[in-house]
Every structure is written in structure tokens, then in C-alpha cells.
Amino acid sequence: MPAYSLALSLLVTAPLLAPGHLLLRDAVSTPRSYLSDAALGLSGAAPRALPQDFAIAVASHILDGGVVVKALLIAGLWLAAWGAARLAAVVVPDAGLPGQFVAATLAVWNPYVAERLLQGHWSLLVGYGCLPWVAAAMLRLRSGDGTSGPTPVWPVLFWTALAGLTPTGLLLAGIVALVCVAAPGAGRGRWMCAAVSLGASTLGALPWLVASVGAGSLSSSQAVGIHEFAARAEPGLGTLGSLAGLGGMWNSQAIPDSRTTLFAVIATLTLLAVVALGLPTVLRMPQAVPLLVLSAVAVALPALAATGPGLAALQATVQAVPGLGVLRDTQKWVALAVPGYAVAAAAAVVTLRPRIPAAATGLVYCLALIAVLPDLAWGVGGKVTTVRYPAGWSTVAAMINADPRPVAVLPPDSMRKFTWAGDAPVLDPLPRWVSADVLTTGDLLIGGQRVPGEGNRARDIEALVLSGAGADELARAGVGWVVVETSGASTASKAPGPDLDLPVAYADDDLTLYRVGGDHPDSQLRGILIAAHLGWLAALVIGGVGTVLALRRRRVAS
Template sequence: MTLGVTAPLLAPGHLLLRDAVSTPRSYLTDGALGLTQAAPRALPQDFAVALASTVVDGGVVVKALLMLGLWLAGWGAARLVATVLPDAGTAGQCVAVTIAIWNPYVAERLLQGHWSLLVGYGCLPWVALCFAPKLHSSSGSASGPLLECNFGRVGALLFWIALAGLTPTGLMLAATIALACSMAAGRSRWRCAGLSLAASMIAALPWLVASAVGGGWAAAADQQPGVAAFAARAEPGLATLGSLASLGGIWNAEAVPASRTTLFALASAGVLLAIVAAGVPLLIRRRTALPLLVVAAAAVVIPTLMATGPGLAAVDAVIGAVPGLGVIRDGQKWVALAMPAYALAGAAAVIALRPRVPAAATAAVFAAALVATLPDLAWGVGGRVNPVQYPAGWSAAAAVINADPAPVAVLPVDSMRHFSWAGEVPVLDPLPRWVRADVLSTGDLTIAGRTVPGEGTRAREVQQMLISGADADQLAAAGVGWVVVEGTADGTPELRLPVAYRDDDLTVYAVGGDAAGSPHRTVLLAAHTVWLAALGAGLIAMLVGLLRSRHAHRRQQDVDGPERGDQ
């Protein structure tokens, strides 16, 4: 199913679609470490991709991680069913896999370019699995505590939270699942919650430290124009509640599969919700699943309320009081929290119908119906998610700047670009990930004709200097080393600056200024290294724990074998 969605990405090229930007090589610039005026929203993913791209082409890294995220979502959903609902069998696991991978949330986030968010999405069932007991009967009796405080389980929890923590949003999603499951751990609940919080804090160090020393979140205080723009959206035939309950409703109406832009969306929503509803009554009786059901309900209801008038006012007030919580503006992305419960409910529906319908038949009908009512998720959401080739000039321009990596100012002023070679969809400016230098970006976005200002006040000041006709000496005094004009830059005046490189796509002007690097690079590198070490240590501990468990199981089988023979 993952290949059915992402097969176009196997072709050569780089993913360049709205917020998804990959380049052949990226670097550990101040921007990649979060040392900018902008809020640190892409940490530690930029650090991870910069490291990986020293060995493998950055385009391959991003595409592989995106595919890994979807594959983990499906595999994790199957493993969660096998652990919590073993009587669902392979048929129930197949339904869970289909729900986890083939849904509007995946389609819309792919079209928005949120590849790293989908990695976090894929980690959610695995986080829940860290707390799940092994049920050995249909009555739901458990073989032990929800979370045994052993080497492997703790390592798994640390690994999956750290992997989900490629972005702050992914980490918050994983931490929510972990804390919710902790509350069902009986006498171990506070120990489990403490472990979950500790793992989350370690994984959050890159953007927590960047926020403390860089002030990016503080600069994001004036987010009022973006609150309404990023609210969840009702799709045709569905109110906001129905859109969110069916895992749709992204704020950007252009990042939606075609089948969700007509009344056919009712069919997609109806099939998914009917399958989930059929399994919920049985799932309620399984104590292990109750926290996930509660989280799923909250993940639908709260974003719905956030999209109302009073909800928008409340979100605006919260962001004004705590600027770092601007991450909550995009209410629909929190619907990802419903996926583990939805997958379990789909498997439970197979159990509920088994007395009347064979499990294999139920699974086949459910899976076919889910795919048929969202047909355009196939093949890169109908061919809209595919790699592109950069013109040769981008490599040449980057080489010019990398020879003297001084700060770069960019025109046009908007953060999104339209490139003829990248298709009709706007894309985030890829230049900051192409060069060793820091690129001054305002972060401004234009949504439905309305500009949502970003946090880059310095970049805005420099761009105003450029538009006003500042000369090289004035720009150099402002700490600008290069000026890059991308595309035709309609409305941009001809700059009277020395040209270092020019072609049909790019013009690079040499200014000669420079700016001191941030004094906080060392502490940010240390914070990112801690995250990377947690990821590696968690993986090693999880694998060692798995090997120990298998060895103990085999040893127990050896002991049980002679005893059964004596009996």
C-alpha cells in the first residue's frame, strides 16, 4: 500500500512541493540549527537531513523517510492489532493497515508537503505499542502490566518518540499518545508518565534550546492573521466535524485530492466512519484501547471547536499569551492522533461481524471500499506528488555562494515560489537548503490573497532596502554578502550590483558584506547531538531487548517441552 501511494517517488529527482523541499546537499547553517529570527519549526529534521546528505543525496533521504513514515504507519497498525486484538487475526490487521495508510489525512499532508510530519504519524501506533499488554484471550485479560520497566520497552519508547520528534508537531503527537496510554497503566501510571515525559524532553531539546537562545518563538507573537487562515475547513457535504472525523479538513483547499472536493467526499467519510463505528463497541470493552479512543475523540472535537468563532478567539489569545504555542494554529494536523484508535476499531469490526460474515470476506470488502472511495490517493495522489529535476543553474549558483558563504538576501519577497520546471504548485524557497550561507527569509505567506507575516524582521528590512534601491555599500553594512533574484521576480527593480552569476532562472549579485555567526552554535550542536544519541541509543536498546525476549522465549519452550512430554 505504501508503494501504491508513493511509487512516483522512486523516479530520479527531488521532492519539491509546497512545504516539502529537498536538495542534493544541505548544510549545518545557523538556520538549520534554529538560530534565526523564525520559530524553530523544522528542528531537528534540517540537522538530520544535513548530516545524511553528506553521504546520500538529500533528495533520496527525504523520499526514503517519507516512504518509511507511511510503511511504519501500516506495519505499526498491524502490530498494534496483533497485540491488543489478537483474535482479529490477519484479516483484522489488513483492515487496520488500510485505514492507517489509505485515508484523507495522508493524502492532504502529502499534497501540503509535510513529509516529516508523516514520519511522526507513522510512529504513533509504535508508541502506543510500547504500553500495550499481550492479551491472551478474547476476554481481554492481560499477561502483565501495561509497561514493564525493562531495557527493551524503555528503549523502544525513547526511539519512537525521538523519531517522531523530527518535527515539534510529530513529537507533540507522540508524547500525547504516550501520556494517554500511561494513564491506563494501573499502579505503574506515574512511572510510565515520567518515562514518557523524560523521553519527550530529550527529543525536544533541539527546538527547546533554539527557542531559549534564538528567540524565534518570541518573534512569532503576532500570529493573529494566521489563526483563521490555518483553521480546519469543512469539505463538500460535510461540516467541519464530519471532515475532521473522516481524517480530512486541511486548511489549504488546494492541498486536497480531487475526490474530496466534491460530494463524493460523503462516500469516503461514510465508509471510513461506518467501519470505525462497527468496531467501537467491542473496543470499548478492551481496557487497553480506552485511552486511544479518548484521544481520538478529543483529536476530532477540539480542532472542530478551534475552527468556530469563539475557538479562533481562544486560539488567538493563547498564542498571544504564549507565542511558542503558535504550532497549534493548524488544528487539522492533530487529527493524526485518531489513527491508532481508528485502526484498532477497523480490526474490531472484523471480530464483531465474524459470527455472520467470514473474516476474510469482511476484510476484503472493507479494504476495497476504503480504497475505492479515495481512489486518487494512488500513484502520488493522482500524480501530483512526484520528484522534479533542478535546472543546472541552481548547482552553479550554489557553488558561487558556497565559495564565500556570507549571508544571502533573496527576491521576490514572498517565501513561496512558482517555478515553471517544478509545476504549477507553489513551493517553499529551496535556496536556504542549497547553500552553506544563511539565507534571510521573512517567512511571509500569501493565503487566499491575504498575507500572513512571518517572523523574519531583519530579512524584511533588507528586502525593503533592495526594493528602495540600496547600493552595495549600504547592503554590505547591513551584513549582506549576496543577493539572489529567483525567476523573473516581477515587480522587482533592476539591482545596480555586481553580477556574479546569471541565467534564465537565477541571478546572483555579489555584495561583499558579512555577519558574525551566532555565538550559540556550540550549544545548539550539543542539543542536536543529544537528540541523535537518544535516537541511536533507543534503537540499540530496543533491538537488544527484542533479542533477549526471543532468547528467553526459546529457553522457556525448551523447559516446557520435557514437562509436556512427562505429562
């Protein structure tokens, strides 16, 4: 099963095996990253990329950052397939290998994976890949693993911490773990299991909890984007049907071509038929019921949130409780449906076994799931691939890193369209390539609507630069460098910005670097944030070592 799961993962991500870096919408990888203020959550923006930026910064001191990101993405899909098979083995053992193959295929070959790949949510897909492992680990805690001693808690700690590479991944894993606490069993008690889940989630959340409170990045401004981030109905399907088929993402530009026509109806009906055929069998299995209930809720709530009253309620909630902007992209929570879908799909083999051999059913189901989403293969039809940075980027990064003072960047806005990076907009890679603080507003332009970010200081500096301020005025404002990305128009404007009367340190066809010389005091919270990230890393390492040792003991005992 690990080999089949890896084959599925590589079939999807094969273009990423080529040299180069992943640079697509929200996915940004650079040769090297640093423990800058932004990487530690001290930039004033919402800590959406913690602790992933910390992890990449540390790992890129050993391997090229592009290799690290691509490896983690491939591993995330591999874990999703393999974990779904393991979960099926725990919940529906009678399904055997055919059922496990179906579960593995469904976990990878679905619209959710395709859309999140196109949006560049590689770290979310790592968390997604951990969900079936979290479910299987918690169900084993509840039922016992058949050994003479108590079932170890280390797997729950490890998989929760790994899913916590991004805040959304951690929340998804924590929800799955708590839901599985409701399963019956003669192993660890429910209160004990709930405490393990909450403890693991708290350790995993330390980086962004500390950043949110200590660095003052909690904000209610994300309520502005509630309507733009709502789930979207696909052709021939209402919003509920799209979500039930694991599709319906808000960004219509990050959708596989096969989901933009009425073929989406056939694909959705095929996926739901595989799941529905397993329900008569899996509903008789008490361990599966919590996951099935979670699947229904994970589809229904985002659908309700896309209605008028749902949008109003969500907007009021995000405005009232700063920090809940993570809820606005409601379709991403449909990931919670996948563990339940996977065990139901595996159980379909058992349902049809009296009439059709299990191996034949498994083969047909796997082929059907792949056939109705053919363009997921090869990087979602070649759209998820690598790029090569122009040579000037390395030069500019090296110059800034030699004197890491705060950097202002033009053109305005966070998204770019580089002539050398394809047609899709991408996040500016400069903040992840330098050790200096890069001043970014975090503003997004979605469907003509500006969704403001939390970078208020960056917004003031940006206005100052655009006004044509001189070097002395910018230096007094704390600007050390100004970078104009001449080959990248922002998504809001065609031109990178005005001509600046500043000392030029470097210029080519892609970039112009101006030396200003200002500086800004370092944050006093760096030590605290590093300690919080080390807490997450300790949970990951200790959980991983404990899981390996527990597995070895089980094998020796058997």
C-alpha cells in the same frame, strides 16, 4: 504484514522512485544541505523544521538529500501501516491477520495522509507513522510483555525521538504516550510510564526548545494566521464531519480531487462505518479505551477551534503565550485519532465474525477504504512527484558555498511558482542548499491575507534591496550576496523584483547572482544548538540500539 504495509506505501509514493527531488509546497529537498544558522534554529524564525534540517544536513553528506527525504517519507507511511497492524495485534489480538490488514489499510489510505502529502509535510508523516508504535510500546510497558524481566523502555525512547523529527510529530507522540499511560495493566506503574514518556519527549524536544529560548525565536506573530489555518468543511459535510473522516485541511489547493465533490460524503461514511462496527467489540477492551477517548477529543477540539468562539480563544492563547503558533493548524492534530480508529477498524472483524468469515470481512473493508479514496494512489493522482533543478542552481549554490556570506533573495515572500516545478507553489529551496545564512521573512500569503513570519532582519534587508540600495550600503547592512530567482514569481507578485545596480557574479534564465561582499558575525549559540541536536540524536540511536537488543532477548527467551 511488513510486506503488505510496504506495498501500500509504495502504491502511494511510486512517482517518487523516479530520479529527481521532492519540491512541493512545504516539501523541499536539495542535493546537499548544510549546518547553517537556519538548520540549527538560529535564523530568528520559529524552529518549525528542527531537528529535521539538522538530520538532512548530516545525512546529505553521505547520500543525496533528495534520496534521504524520499526514503524517509516512504518509510513514514510504511511505519504507519505496519505500526497500526502491530497495535491492533496488541489491543485486539482476536482480530488476527484480517483485522491487522484493515488497521494497516486505514492508517495509510485516508484523507489525512493525502492532504499532508499534497501540502509537502513529509516529516510530519514520519511522526504520524510513529504514533501506533509509540502506543504499542507504552501499552506493553503498562501490561508487561510476558517475559520474566521488566518490559524495556527503549522502544518508547526510540519511537518518540523518531517522531521528533519535527516539533509537531514529537508533540503528537508525547500525547499518545501519555494517554496510553492511563491504560490498566500489571507491568510498569503509571508514574513510571509517565516519567519515561516525559523524559523521552524532553530529549526529543531539546533542539527546538533550546533554539526557541536561546535564539529568541519565540513569537506571538503567528496569531495573525489563526483564521486562515482553521479546519475547513468539505462538500456535503460540516467541519465536524470532515474532521471525523480525517479530512478538512485548511488549504483547499492541497486536497485530493475526490474530496472536492459530494463523493466526500460517501468516503467519510464508509470510513466511519468501518470504525463504528468495531466499537461494540473494542469498547470492552480496557487497553483500547484511552485511545478511543483520544480519537473523540482529537476530532472534537479542532472542530470547536474552527467556530467563532474557538477561533477567538485560540488566537488569544497564541498571542498570550509565544511559541504556541504550532497550534494554529488545528487539523493536523486529527492524527491523534488514527491509533484509536485503527484498533476499532480491526475490531470490526471480530464484531462480524459470527456472521461473516474474518478473511472476507477484512478483504471487503480493505477494498472499501481504498475504493473511496482512489486518487491517493500514484502520488495522489500524480501530484506528488519529483522535479529536476536547472543546472544554474548547482552553480549558484557552489559559488555561495565557496564564500558563505549572508544572502538576500528576491522575489519577496517564502513561496515561489517556478516554471520548471509544476503548478503548485513551493518554498524557496535556496536556504536548504547553501551553508550561508539566507535572509527570509517567512511571510506567507494565504487567501489574500498576509501572514507575517518572524524574519524581522530579513524584512528590513528585503526593503533595502527593493529600494535599489547600492553594494556599499547593502554590505554595511551585512549582505554578502543577492540572488534573484528570475524563473520564480512569488505567490504575491508576478515579477521577481527591480533591476539591481550590483556586480553580477552569475546570470542565466533562471537565476542572477550578485556579489556584494558584506558579512555578519556568526552566532555565539552554534555550539549550544549543535549539542542540543546531538542530544536528540543520542536518544534516537540509544533508543534504537536498545530496542533491537531487547527484541533479540525476547526472541531468545521465547
